[in-house]
Amino acid sequence: MFPKNRTALSSLLVLMFGIVLFYIGTDGFKAFTAETARVNQLMDEKPQFPDVTLEDNNGKSYSFSEFEGKYVFITFLYTSCGTVCPELEVNMSEVYKRIPEEYIGHDIQFLSISFDPERDDPKTLDTYRKAFGSDGETWRMARIPEQQELDSVLDRFGVIVIPDEYGNFAHNSAFYLVNPKGQLIEVMDYTLIEEAADRVTEILHSGREE
């Protein structure tokens, strides 16, 4: 083969290589940040919530299977957090208010999980709970006292927590929805309250019909 315009041909080949590279690197131009890629992957994998022991704001201890048969709406936080977590919890309470009352407690459980079990004892969690209008029953705040169990949850759900030098944590945030079998089925943007509430209501509604 003797192409007459060789550099144009090689430029074209390079361009095609570039398109393929970007296509693979961004999962088909869908995920330009690792966070988007993480969420997409989680929704594909539907990981199982590990059966860990929780200790809630009332000081009660039980395993996660306590919630079997219910959808569980989960956020991850730590109470000494001054930035994202209050916003995350306020938004969670907004979602809570928008879910039709008939489902609350029967079909869906709200759960805030602390990844700072050392500082967030039941008493601290209880104070924090009141600040966001959680009733402590249909919306509980809990810690996972066993570090190993906590790590397994964070790892399974792709929550990356980096402690900084001031005793704070940098972490990614989202709303997580676990189905009655304990599988993660939705990861939602925590800043889009309406969308999350609509999506959850829709899932609860179709869940009842089944």
Added chain:
Amino acid sequence: MKSPVYGLLLLLALMLPPISNLLESIMITHMHMQMPLLVVSGLFMAKFFQNRFPEFFSKWNENGVPGLLLFSIIMMYWSLPRTMDEALTLTSVEVFKFISLPFLAGVPLRDSWPKLNSFWKHALIIFFTILFLALGWLYIWSPVQLCNNYLVIEQITLGWGFISTAFAMVVYLIYSYFMDFSKYE
């Protein structure tokens, strides 16, 4: 011809775990020191490949444009927030970084640069000035944390790094517009 040896030594040094961990621990040194140094190692090693495969370079990169394109594509790829994040969490991406930056960016740039006329040289610098301004804007004013492995403050530092590099390139462009370099050659 010692330069390819130095390039290879530089690449090997950058691959040493203590050095790569140190440079990757801070976002701005990851992007604005480690990655450019990898390209530099390729610039040094280019002579080896040019001597080894002179036919290939003169035929397929005759006017330098394909090499310039390849260089730009690789550089753009590594300025995505995602690739930088995944280089830290996925070994395959990390390996690709150490291969692509020297051999697919450094080597073609060295081969292309002398072949390019001043139009393409300036086009490349203008392109990267605009890209760096855009990336600086993205990293500084983005409301979200773009990389899971770095803090937001590091992201803002990186953004200013991009803006200052873009500023330096603007200074060069103005300078080259008013000065006649051929008098010095």
